[in-house]
Amino acid sequence: MIQGILLAAGYGRRFDPDGHRSKLLATLDDGRSVAWHAAHALCSALPGSLAVIRPGCDELATELRDAGCRILESRDAEAGMGSALAHAVRETASASGWLIALADMPWLPASAIRAVADAIDTPQRIAAAAFAGQRGHPVGFGAHWAAQLSTLHGDTGARDLLRNAELRLIDAGTPDVLRDVDLPGDLPARVS
Numbered sequence: 001m002i003q004g005i006l007l008a009a010g011y012g013r014r015f016d017p018d019g020h021r022s023k024l025l026a027t028l029d030d031g032r033s034v035a036w037h038a039a040h041a042l043c044s045a046l047p048g049s050l051a052v053i054r055p056g057c058d059e060l061a062t063e064l065r066d067a068g069c070r071i072l073e074s075r076d077a078e079a080g081m082g083s084a085l086a087h088a089v090r091e092t093a094s095a096s097g098w099l100i101a102l103a104d105m106p107w108l109p110a111s112a113i114r115a116v117a118d119a120i121d122t123p124q125r126i127a128a129a130a131f132a133g134q135r136g137h138p139v140g141f142g143a144h145w146a147a148q149l150s151t152l153h154g155d156t157g158a159r160d161l162l163r164n165a166e167l168r169l170i171d172a173g174t175p176d177v178l179r180d181v182d183l184p185g186d187l188p189a190r191v192s
Helices: 034-045 058-066 075-079 081-091 110-119 143-150 159-163
Strands: 002-007 050-053 070-073 097-102 126-131 134-142 168-171
Touching: 002 034, 002 081, 002 110, 034 058, 034 097, 034 110, 050 058, 050 081, 058 070, 070 081, 075 081, 081 097, 081 143, 097 110, 097 143, 110 126, 110 134, 110 168, 126 159, 134 143, 134 159, 143 159
Parallel strands: 002 050, 002 097, 050 070, 126 168
Antiparallel strands: 097 134, 126 134
């Protein structure tokens, strides 16, 4: 079974350098948070997905559980995205592969997530959603990559693995596989 992993442990310092506002808890027009939308899409495609958060993020944990995720509070996550991903892979070591999605991508369609998961057809496969030839998210890894994924550290995530491996791009047909929330301006303007 391909295990969905939602990385939701970042600090979002570009969104709010002072750390007072969480981009993952920012709400979209329907009143649901950025993280809820990302988690809901992931869990719709891959029920039983695991969200990785830093300890003490209770409001975020509630949002992610409400969207269908299991929660992994990870002290390792404080060291960065790679460390958070490694912890999640170690916790789900029996999976036949992992699909990694980001909690700051609320517009990612469940169909793109499912297509990438379905593309993990061999243990050596790495696949990613793409639009117009540009790699986006999510990214999936077959079981062959367990050792490399489980020893990642710091904040680079799996970027180095992607540079040096054959990657199957799955055209998602939407730029939403490239679209995330880094700055307040990335959120839609609210009309009153």
